[in-house]
Amino acid sequence: MLDAESKGALKERRVLVTGGAGFIGSEVVRQLYELEADVTVLDNFSSGKMDYIKKFHDVKVVEGDVCDYEVVSKTLEDQELVVHLAALPFIPDCYHHPDEFFRVNAMGTVNMVWESIRSETIERFVHVSSSEVYGTARYVPMDEEHPTRPNSTYAVSKLAADRAVFAMHKEHGFPAVIVRPFNSYGPNVTQPYIIPEITLQLLSANDRIRLGNVESSRDFTYVTDTAQGIIVALTSKNAVGETINLGSGREIKIRDLIFLMAGFLEKQVKIERDPTRVRPYDVERLLCDYTKARDILKWEPKVSLEEGLRKTIEWMMKHPVGFKGPFKGWYQSYYGRA
Numbered sequence: 001m002l003d004a005e006s007k008g009a010l011k012e013r014r015v016l017v018t019g020g021a022g023f024i025g026s027e028v029v030r031q032l033y034e035l036e037a038d039v040t041v042l043d044n045f046s047s048g049k050m051d052y053i054k055k056f057h058d059v060k061v062v063e064g065d066v067c068d069y070e071v072v073s074k075t076l077e078d079q080e081l082v083v084h085l086a087a088l089p090f091i092p093d094c095y096h097h098p099d100e101f102f103r104v105n106a107m108g109t110v111n112m113v114w115e116s117i118r119s120e121t122i123e124r125f126v127h128v129s130s131s132e133v134y135g136t137a138r139y140v141p142m143d144e145e146h147p148t149r150p151n152s153t154y155a156v157s158k159l160a161a162d163r164a165v166f167a168m169h170k171e172h173g174f175p176a177v178i179v180r181p182f183n184s185y186g187p188n189v190t191q192p193y194i195i196p197e198i199t200l201q202l203l204s205a206n207d208r209i210r211l212g213n214v215e216s217s218r219d220f221t222y223v224t225d226t227a228q229g230i231i232v233a234l235t236s237k238n239a240v241g242e243t244i245n246l247g248s249g250r251e252i253k254i255r256d257l258i259f260l261m262a263g264f265l266e267k268q269v270k271i272e273r274d275p276t277r278v279r280p281y282d283v284e285r286l287l288c289d290y291t292k293a294r295d296i297l298k299w300e301p302k303v304s305l306e307e308g309l310r311k312t313i314e315w316m317m318k319h320p321v322g323f324k325g326p327f328k329g330w331y332q333s334y335y336g337r338a
């Protein structure tokens with residue numbers, strides 16, 4: 001949690017947020033803005049949306065690629081703190097573009113860290129990794145010692161980035177923290193993740209929900225909680241060099257999630273298996289042990305799944321979303337979106 005000291009510690013601090021126009025990034029930016037930090041966003045808007053951050057008038061926006069040395073080194077000039085979120089995060093896209101996922105997620109991260117080290121001004125670098133680095137649960141709940149057996153090239157690229165940040169922290173005494181969020185959900189949707197996907201299908205006239213594997217289970221964290229964990233890691237005293245899970249500690253099967261969400265809309269639905277949506281080599285189960293986050297960051301999730309889902313559905317009813325991006329994942333053929 002942000003105590004009074006941490007709140008003060010961020011006031012007028014210069015914070016660079018990569019991927020700040022994205023789903024989690026825009027919530028990180030919103031919270032930093034409220035803490036009166038001096039925020040700069042670096043984003044190439046491949047999935048991020050200017051609409052999500054333009055209301056924060058003092059936030060500076062640099063349109064650019066985290067893989068571009070010149071843009072990154074120039075943007076880092078005089079920054080003090082970095083939150084690195086920019087990545088290609090939507091797993092079905094990585095089946096078609098594994099090279100691009102490695103370029104952005106792994107090399108983009110190495111570039112961000114290396115240029116941060118070279119800038120000599122960065123006092124803390126929070127790298128946003130992912131629970132996907134673990135692969136499917138070998139035991140539950142999953143702590144940070146859980147083996148890393150990633151199940152997709154997305155997850156492998158995130159693991160490469162995660163361990164590169166750690167190695168560069170050790171090699172150069174670079175003050176980095178690695179956080180591993182479990183699945184996040186909430187407003188400012190950018191990707192057809194499972195909760196936006198179910199919501200869109202529920203909001204359509206259809207009473208059939210067509211999905212791939214609905215027997216798998218996930219641990220969902222509301223985005224305000226995820227963002228708060230990331231922000232606390234910017235100032236928390238004992239976090240440097242640590243790898244820390246952020247999750248809710250509650251798992252739910254996708255099947256049960258669908259019925260829970262349908263209940264909020266008072267809809268009777270039938271689930272149909274769509275073989276074109278089955279993710280090959282999918283993660284079957286994720287459940288977070290966030291003891292370390294509680295001990296080191298004094299962080300705990302505050303928003304229940306029920307409350308968070310209601311807020312997400314409400315937001316999506318008011319904000320029609322389209323998904324952009326250069327890729328041709330399965331969702332585009334399904335929706336016919338360009």
Ligand SMILES: NC(=O)c1ccc[n+]([C@@H]2O[C@H](COP(=O)([O-])OP(=O)(O)OC[C@H]3O[C@@H](n4cnc5c(N)ncnc54)[C@H](O)[C@@H]3O)[C@@H](O)[C@H]2O)c1
Nearest residue numbers: 019022023024044045046047048065066086087183184190
């Ligand atoms: N959403 C989740 O459930 C979840 C869970 C665990 C980890 N993460 C991680 O959190 C981060 C943010 O994910 P998100 O869900 O908000 O996705 P997102 O797609 O909304 O955010 C990614 C942002 O990065 C930007 N971006 C992409 N490539 C870029 C590049 N080359 N240069 C500059 N900017 C670029 C996009 O435009 C977007 O604004 C990612 O690193 C992701 O791996 C997300």
